[in-house]
Amino acid sequence: MTNLQVGGDQPAGQHLLEVRDLFVEFHTRDGVAKVINGVSYHLDAGETLAVLGESGSGKSVTAQAIMGILDMPPAKIPKGQIFYNGDDLLKMAENRRRDIRGKDISMIFQDALSALNPVFSVGWQISETLRTRTEMSKDAAMKRAIELMDLVKIPGAKTRVKDYPHQFSGGMRQRVMIAMSLAMDPKVLIADEPTTALDVTVQAQIMDLLADLRRDLNMGMILITHDLGVVADVADRIAVMYAGRIIEHADVHSIYKQPAHPYTRGLLDSIPRLDHKGTELATIKGLPPNLMRLPTGCKYHPRCPYVQKPICVDEEPRSLNLGNGRTSACHFAKEMLDGNLG
Amino acid sequence: MFRYLVRRFLQMILVFIATTFIVYALMYATGGDPIQALAGERPVSPTQRAQLVKEYGLDQPFWKRYLDYLNDLLHGDFGQTLTGRSINDIIAESLPTTAKLAVIAILTTILVGVTAGIIAAIRRGGIFDNSTLILTLIIIGVPTVVLAPVAQLVFTIKLPWFPTTAGEGNLYALLLPGIVLGALSVATAMRLTRTSFSENQRSDYVRTARSKGLPTRRVVGVHILRNSLIPIVTFLGIELGALMAGAIVTEGVFNINGVGFQLARALRTEDTPLVVGIVSVLVIIFLVASLVVDLLYAVLDPRIRYE
Ligand SMILES: Nc1ncnc2c1ncn2[C@@H]1O[C@H](COP(=O)(O)OP(=O)(O)O)[C@@H](O)[C@H]1O
Ligand SMILES: [Mg+2]
Numbered sequence: 001m002t003n004l005q006v007g008g009d010q011p012a013g014q015h016l017l018e019v020r021d022l023f024v025e026f027h028t029r030d031g032v033a034k035v036i037n038g039v040s041y042h043l044d045a046g047e048t049l050a051v052l053g054e055s056g057s058g059k060s061v062t063a064q065a066i067m068g069i070l071d072m073p074p075a076k077i078p079k080g081q082i083f084y085n086g087d088d089l090l091k092m093a094e095n096r097r098r099d100i101r102g103k104d105i106s107m108i109f110q111d112a113l114s115a116l117n118p119v120f121s122v123g124w125q126i127s128e129t130l131r132t133r134t135e136m137s138k139d140a141a142m143k144r145a146i147e148l149m150d151l152v153k154i155p156g157a158k159t160r161v162k163d164y165p166h167q168f169s170g171g172m173r174q175r176v177m178i179a180m181s182l183a184m185d186p187k188v189l190i191a192d193e194p195t196t197a198l199d200v201t202v203q204a205q206i207m208d209l210l211a212d213l214r215r216d217l218n219m220g221m222i223l224i225t226h227d228l229g230v231v232a233d234v235a236d237r238i239a240v241m242y243a244g245r246i247i248e249h250a251d252v253h254s255i256y257k258q259p260a261h262p263y264t265r266g267l268l269d270s271i272p273r274l275d276h277k278g279t280e281l282a283t284i285k286g287l288p289p290n291l292m293r294l295p296t297g298c299k300y301h302p303r304c305p306y307v308q309k310p311i312c313v314d315e316e317p318r319s320l321n322l323g324n325g326r327t328s329a330c331h332f333a334k335e336m337l338d339g340n341l342g
Numbered sequence: 343m344f345r346y347l348v349r350r351f352l353q354m355i356l357v358f359i360a361t362t363f364i365v366y367a368l369m370y371a372t373g374g375d376p377i378q379a380l381a382g383e384r385p386v387s388p389t390q391r392a393q394l395v396k397e398y399g400l401d402q403p404f405w406k407r408y409l410d411y412l413n414d415l416l417h418g419d420f421g422q423t424l425t426g427r428s429i430n431d432i433i434a435e436s437l438p439t440t441a442k443l444a445v446i447a448i449l450t451t452i453l454v455g456v457t458a459g460i461i462a463a464i465r466r467g468g469i470f471d472n473s474t475l476i477l478t479l480i481i482i483g484v485p486t487v488v489l490a491p492v493a494q495l496v497f498t499i500k501l502p503w504f505p506t507t508a509g510e511g512n513l514y515a516l517l518l519p520g521i522v523l524g525a526l527s528v529a530t531a532m533r534l535t536r537t538s539f540s541e542n543q544r545s546d547y548v549r550t551a552r553s554k555g556l557p558t559r560r561v562v563g564v565h566i567l568r569n570s571l572i573p574i575v576t577f578l579g580i581e582l583g584a585l586m587a588g589a590i591v592t593e594g595v596f597n598i599n600g601v602g603f604q605l606a607r608a609l610r611t612e613d614t615p616l617v618v619g620i621v622s623v624l625v626i627i628f629l630v631a632s633l634v635v636d637l638l639y640a641v642l643d644p645r646i647r648y649e
Contacts, residue, residue, distance in 0.1 A: 101555035102556075106554070109550060114545065114547065115546045116550065117550070117568075118547070119569055119572075119643060128554065132556065132560065133556075164644040
């Protein structure tokens with residue numbers, strides 16, 4: 001089940017951040033949900049990795065495992081490594097890990113209204129880490145909060161710093177959250193569906209802002225989304241996730257040109273496109289698998305239009321290395337790539 | 343916020359008028375013979391009676407008597423008891439004692455109930471949580487009428503730790519009755535705190551606070567606590583009213599000269615002016631308490647402050 005893209009026994013430390021063969025399960029009353037089943041991906045400084053997949057595929061859980069904010073229990077990490085600058089976060093003492101959290105690696109969440117604390121002013125929340133985790137004085141921290149609000153282009157930052165989250169529009173709230181995540185100058189920013197809760201016009205503005213910030217501050221960014229449409233302009237590479245596993249990984253250009261996994265192709269075909277006006281939009285049929293009772297073989301086989309018995313049903317495909325950093329966990333990856341399927 | 347305050351204030355006045363009116367009317371309707379109640383066992387001659395009726399305005403129509411009363415109230419004059427004592431004096435004498443009792447009770451509720459609720463929420467499903475759940479269910483089922491005499495028996499007679507009666511009440515003597523009075527709301531406060539706290543623990547903003555690398559004690563003690571307090575403060579304010587009512591029983595059992603004790607006596611002797619006077623004071627306290635709660639609510643929750 002080991003992802004070939006990075007061999008399991010390869011030395012750590014060649015990437016800024018690297019998730020290697022991660023497994024996460026949730027132990028609930030109804031049983032054990034195997035949510036993450038061998039995820040591997042990596043991120044280098046100054047690049048954007050998009051993690052793409054349907055809702056429930058485990059994108060957020062992976063991110064929370066990186067941050068170390070999973071509730072354990074019910075969550076359990078039976079296996080896997082998460083390297084940051086060569087150190088395995090999962091083996092670190094909690095106080096060392098907390099030092100990294102929010103400072104080296106920070107995260108923004110989908111719904112800024114519920115993710116911000118309703119009873120504290122935005123300035124208070126943005127400056128909180130500066131006040132409590134650095135030597136900075138209260139006033140200096142508040143000043144820095146205003147600068148950060150300016151940085152994320154909140155108009156009238158100075159007058160709005162004492163306002164509360166509910167007094168902002170959705171887009172402005174998301175900017176507040178971004179400002180908050182930048183307070184400690186992180187090296188890695190994980191953005192978990194940062195635009196999903198927003199209007200379409202605002203979505204583009206936030207995406208642009210994130211792209212600009214990533215470039216100006218030279219961060220690495222993991223952009224989690226279920227919308228292939230938003231990543232094309234922003235991401236360098238795409239990791240497609242299905243049932244807790246990266247099933248395809250490639251640079252943006254190659255993946256749009258020729259997907260190497262039937263699931264990715266399904267996702268691509270379901271994007272509304274101007275040049276396909278009038279034709280019916282394809283959707284992937286069926287539902288994501290039940291994580292308590294995962295299908296045998298390829299987890300995607302019950303929904304796959306190209307399913308071939310018995311191999312797809314019996315054998316879990318390994319992650320095939322297709323060159324140039326491309327991988328695909330499909331028995332017929334090469335055929336997909338050559339356009340010989342479907 | 344200003345409009346909110348004005349609205350609240352107008353509401354307060356309306357509630358005050360309505361409550362005093364109802365109490366006044368009820369006492370008026372239950373009738374009895376106040377003159378005879380005043381005289382006790384002695385016979386009253388017709389001339390004496392006529393004079394007393396005139397003196398107390400008993401020959402006036404109901405509405406006139408109520409308006410006179412309201413007018414006096416607004417001037418801070420609660421009038422006289424049937425025995426001719428100033429009601430203002432009685433209240434000034436007994437209210438501080440009851441206030442002390444109520445403060446002890448509220449502190450008990452906060453220290454025991456809210457703290458236990460927080461611990462139970464943090465250790466949800468643990469031994470502490472489960473045992474306090476059972477304990478609170480039992481306590482909720484025991485009314486003050488039972489709890490007060492039992493506590494008196496156990497802690498003043500079997501174990502003579504406290505004086506049996508508190509009388510005018512120094513603080514130490516008021517401790518046991520205060521705790522008994524507070525015990526009434528400890529259980530409810532605990533359940534409420536636990537619920538409010540656990541709900542907030544599951545909130546998205548907690549995940550955000552943790553992702554900022556804040557230590558657990560800050561996530562719990564600042565982020566969660568501040569949000570959980572909002573419903574608890576409301577509860578405590580309203581509970582003050584229930585405490586006043588509970589004080590009638592507790593003060594009776596421990597023989598404390600507070601307003602509850604005076605009210606019980608006034609009811610027994612059918613002293614209408616005193617009953618109405620004390621109830622009016624209680625209504626005022628209750629109204630002020632709920633106003634303070636509303637203000638605190640606005641202080642604690644900016645979403646209300648800026649509605
Ligand atoms: N605390 C939890 N307890 C049980 N199951 C959970 C918990 N958190 C997430 N899951 C499950 O993990 C799966 C993946 O969730 P998530 O990573 O949030 O998906 P997404 O890709 O949409 O971000 C979902 O099926 C979800 O139900
Ligand atoms: Mg998610």
